[in-house]
């Protein structure tokens with residue numbers, strides 16, 4: 001079955017048109033530049049380092065093409081020259097094959113516009129299409145913003161003494177709470193499911 005027509009053409013809640021597509025090995029310079037534009041705090045929270053340049057090994061890990069086991073998607077603004085707004089990825093666990101690790105970063109100036117929630121909906125559907133039933137995000141305890149966002153989109157978290165681990169159960173749509181972020185997530189899932197659940201990798 002054919003997949004969706006890419007890039008997806010969508011509209012954020014403030015009316016901004018955006019495009020969304022997977023990233024691949026041809027996007028190394030694009031991802032490296034987006035990394036440079038992150039604040040040290042955002043870099044630390046997502047990549048656990050504050051260094052100004054992304055390393056080659058991290059680029060390899062992010063952009064490695066491994067259909068069925070890893071995907072990375074980017075939201076960008078087609079009206080601007082350099083345009084990434086945020087990106088998110090999932091990796092299938094080697095030990096728990098129905099589980100995937102989820103990570104997301106939204107550029108500082110673009111936060112609180114619903115971009116992470118849109119990316120979560122896309123990764124929810126693309127991972128589910130590949131047999132994943134739970135997404136797991138690891139968050140440092142001081143990263144209150146990410147902890148709040150994960151809870152507000154329905155993830156349940158636990159503290160293991162080192163970090164907070166949040167889990168979305170992808171088959172349990174009833175666990176998505178009636179927060180603004182939760183309701184937006186549910187709306188994106190309903191809107192995007194017909195296209196993104198078609199054609200597994």
Ligand SMILES: CC(C)(COP(=O)(O)OP(=O)(O)OC[C@H]1O[C@@H](n2cnc3c(N)ncnc32)[C@H](O)[C@@H]1OP(=O)(O)O)[C@@H](O)C(=O)NCCC(=O)NCCS
Nearest residue numbers: 045104105106111112113114115116117146148149180181
């Ligand atoms: C966490 C992060 C991904 C959220 O991205 P975002 O695009 O701003 O998120 P959204 O706009 O989709 O959703 C924001 C939701 O989180 C809530 N939120 C955001 N900051 C918050 C805070 N400081 N306290 C409480 N809630 C907060 C908002 O209230 C909103 O929920 P609501 O719509 O129900 O009110 C973003 O802050 C980020 O990239 N941080 C740096 C990297 C990182 O920490 N990644 C997570 C670890 S992998």
